[in-house]
Structure formats: structure tokens, C-alpha cells
Amino acid sequence: MSYRYLILGADGQLGSELRSLMAQAQVHDAPVTYAYADYEECDVTDADMVAQYFSEHERFDAVFNAAAYTAVDDAEGRPDKAMMVNAVGAAHVAAACREKGSRLIHFSTDFVFGDGHNFPIDELAEPEPLSVYGSTKLVGEQLAMQNHSATAVLRTSGLYSRWGSNFLRSIASHARDKERIEVVDDQFISPTPTTTLARAALELANGPLFMGGVYHASSHGECTWFEFAQAIVEGLDINAEVVATTSEKWGAPAQRPEYCVLDNRRLRLMGLDTFGDWEEELSAFLGEHGDLI
Numbered sequence: 133m134s135y136r137y138l139i140l141g142a143d144g145q146l147g148s149e150l151r152s153l154m155a156q157a158q159v160h161d162a163p164v165t166y167a168y169a170d171y172e173e174c175d176v177t178d179a180d181m182v183a184q185y186f187s188e189h190e191r192f193d194a195v196f197n198a199a200a201y202t203a204v205d206d207a208e209g210r211p212d213k214a215m216m217v218n219a220v221g222a223a224h225v226a227a228a229c230r231e232k233g234s235r236l237i238h239f240s241t242d243f244v245f246g247d248g249h250n251f252p253i254d255e256l257a258e259p260e261p262l263s264v265y266g267s268t269k270l271v272g273e274q275l276a277m278q279n280h281s282a283t284a285v286l287r288t289s290g291l292y293s294r295w296g297s298n299f300l301r302s303i304a305s306h307a308r309d310k311e312r313i314e315v316v317d318d319q320f321i322s323p324t325p326t327t328t329l330a331r332a333a334l335e336l337a338n339g340p341l342f343m344g345g346v347y348h349a350s351s352h353g354e355c356t357w358f359e360f361a362q363a364i365v366e367g368l369d370i371n372a373e374v375v376a377t378t379s380e381k382w383g384a385p386a387q388r389p390e391y392c393v394l395d396n397r398r399l400r401l402m403g404l405d406t407f408g409d410w411e412e413e414l415s416a417f418l419g420e421h422g423d424l425i
């Protein structure tokens with residue numbers, strides 16, 4: 133028996149990681165087969181295209197929906213676009229998974245939370261998004277779960293990888309170009325590598341008892357974006373000064389929560405929390421992939 137998976141949003145950073153993982157994965161000692169698609173093959177905003185894609189392919193055991201509109205600041209000026217991809221798109225994918233009897237792993241964000249938190253946030257906390265991006269991701273979570281009961285939503289934080297655009301790669305590139313970079317020091321996150329997230333998602337998808345609902349899935353511990361940037365610059369041995377600034381001075385179009393560190397309570401209770409401390413995860417990542425960054 134072999135396990136069949138589909139990765140949507142396959143050209144993004146998490147989609148690329150999932151593809152890389154599936155290429156080598158074995159599940160219950162059986163090989164894995166997988167299909168993958170981005171916009172061109174399966175635009176999640178197009179209900180007919182999604183339905184047709186699913187009807188043209190043999191049934192998938194699990195679908196990993198990494199398709200998303202992730203430009204947090206740009207989303208403020210493009211709420212309809214963000215809503216179509218992050219919310220309506222999630223509903224289309226969930227409906228197709230329900231029709232075919234496939235488990236759905238849908239990805240979401242710590243930016244569904246608002247202010248007022250000061251210790252790691254578990255899955256029981258009430259979301260209160262501050263941005264268009266966060267609001268559309270929250271609606272996407274709800275629509276995915278309403279349309280298909282076998283949906284697990286994995287909320288993560290500060291995602292980085294060797295692919296695509298992410299905070300780690302932009303800091304490395306700016307720090308190499310400039311002697312001094314400014315980074316906000318009043319927003320707390322838990323930087324998470326796509327490698328650990330992809331493995332956790334696969335593990336959850338293959339459990340003998342699949343439990344839907346929301347899961348928090350991020351590295352342990354916490355830091356500000358400034359501290360994360362400092363650790364990146366030091367880890368890559370880049371000769372640049374990292375200077376702390378405030379969100380107010382930075383003036384990004386989208387408001388972000390001051391504290392959105394996640395507590396992986398559900399994964400931990402199920403014995404599936406394989407995430408490590410963020411600093412150890414970062415150092416392992418830079419040790420393996422630092423020369424490609």
C-alpha cells in the first residue's frame with residue numbers, strides 16, 4: 133500500500149518544503165506518492181478548477197493546503213484578493229476534500245490573535261485579528277472546518293526556510309548589503325522552520341485516529357523580530373549592526389500583535405510536539421542550509 137498526497141501552493145516556501153519531504157518520505161514503511169500544484173494547475177479561488185483538478189486525479193489520502201496570500205502589508209490594500217485566496221480558496225479545497233474523502237491539513241497563522249497576551253497562547257484562546265491578512269486567515273480556518281470535518285488547521289509563526297521569500301532570507305540579504313539594519317523589538321513570535329512544520333503536518337495526517345480542529349504548531353520559546361534578526365546575522369557570520377526599533381517608528385501598513393507566541397498544547401497532549409527551542413532549531417537550520425542563504 134502506498135500513501136497518496138496532494139500539496140497545494142506547492143511553489144511557496146512551505147509547499148516547497150513539503151515537496152522535498154514527500155520525495156524522501158516513507159509512511160508506515162510504505163512509499164509515498166504525491167501530486168503538487170500552484171496557481172496554474174489549481175487556483176484555489178476558482179471552485180470549478182479545484183473540483184476538476186480533484187476529479188482528474190485518483191483520490192488523495194491527505195491534502196496539504198499551503199496556498200495563501202501572505203503579503204501581510206499589501207493585504208491591507210487588497211482585502212478582496214486576500215479574502216478570495218485565504219478564505220474562499222480554503223472553502224473550495226475543503227469542499228473538494230469532503231467530496232473525495234481526503235483528510236485536509238490547512239495552514240494558518242499566529243496573526244489571527246490580537247493584543248493582550250503575555251504568555252504562550254493555546255488553541256482555546258479567542259482569536260482577534262488586527263490585520264486584513266489575519267482576518268482572512270481566520271475566516272479561512274472557519275470555512276475549511278465548516279466544509280469538511282476531517283480538517284486539521286495548523287497555526288504557525290515566523291516561518292522560515294531555504295526557499296521563497298521569508299524574514300530570515302530578507303534579513304540575510306539586507307545585512308549583507310548594508311552596514312546597519314533596523315528591526316522591530318516590540319513584537320514577540322516563535323520563529324519556526326518549515327522543515328519541522330512539514331514533518332509535524334505529515335505525522336498528523338497519517339495518524340490512525342485523525343482529529344480535526346485547530347492545532348498550534350511552532351517552535352518553543354520566544355523572541356522579538358529584532359532578536360531573531362540578531363541570531364540570523366550572528367549565525368551567518370555577517371558583519372552588520374542590527375539596531376532595535378519600535379513598531380510605531382517602523383510604521384508598517386498592517387498592525388501586528390505585540391505577542392503571538394503559540395503554545396502547541398494539542399500536539400503536546402497527543403505526543404506529536406516534535407518542535408524544538410527556536411534557537412536550537414535556527415542553529416540546526418543554519419548549520420545545514422546556511423551556505424544556501
Ligand SMILES: NC(=O)c1ccc[n+]([C@@H]2O[C@H](COP(=O)([O-])OP(=O)(O)OC[C@H]3O[C@@H](n4cnc5c(N)ncnc54)[C@H](OP(=O)(O)O)[C@@H]3O)[C@@H](O)[C@H]2O)c1
Nearest residue numbers: 141143144145146171175176199200202239241288290291
Ligand atoms: N510566512 C510566514 O512567516 C508564515 C507565518 C505564519 C503562518 N504562515 C502560513 O503558512 C502557510 C504557508 O505560507 P508560506 O510562507 O509558505 O507562503 P508563500 O511562500 O507565500 O506560499 C504561498 C503559495 O501559495 C500560492 N498561491 C497564492 N494564491 C494562490 C491561489 N489562488 N491558488 C493556488 N496557489 C496560490 C503562492 O503563489 P504566489 O507566490 O505566486 O502568489 C505561493 O506559491 C500559509 O497558510 C501562511 O498563512 C506563514
